[in-house]
């Protein structure tokens with residue numbers, strides 16, 4: 001795999017992130033989540049990062065929370081061309097390393113039935129399921145990754 005680097009999200013990444021969201025919709029995101037993602041990007045705070053390969057934004061993810069109540073992993077997504085190439089694993093290593101340096105004892109993840117098996121590979125445990133929680137046919141699976 002080519003060299004993957006990370007840097008903080010900035011407003012000029014909006015287009016690339018939106019394109020990546022669109023490419024993953026409706027397979028991995030419900031269409032009604034697009035507006036929520038746009039709102040999130042418009043005020044994306046410190047903690048949201050993009051991953052790049054050769055200067056091209058391939059994906060993004062965010063780790064939020066001050067650590068005392070645990071961390072939250074939000075809006076992790078990769079360009080469909082990059083699925084299954086180990087980039088998501090690199091992100092999870094970064095997430096676990098970064099959260100582990102805080103007081104946090106766990107990372108909360110609001111997944112779907114499509115992404116649950118991926119997070120489970122890193123030790124995340126499902127705690128609840130909300131049928132159609134993200135939209136019709138896209139169930140919300142709340143997970144906790146103990147650190």
Ligand SMILES: CC(C)(COP(=O)(O)OP(=O)(O)OC[C@H]1O[C@@H](n2cnc3c(N)ncnc32)[C@H](O)[C@@H]1OP(=O)(O)O)[C@@H](O)C(=O)NCCC(=O)NCCS
Pocket residue numbers: 024028029075076077078079082083084085086087088089090110111112114115116117118121
């Ligand atoms: C989920 C996602 C981040 C995973 O990243 P990735 O780079 O494809 O994952 P990797 O290549 O590092 O895969 C690591 C392992 O997880 C498995 N895996 C990855 N995605 C999976 C999925 N959706 N379902 C089941 N297994 C999956 C891989 O097969 C691999 O297994 P192995 O170690 O046995 O070979 C990426 O596929 C993605 O962006 N999906 C669409 C957006 C999404 O669903 N985000 C989650 C929102 S909560």
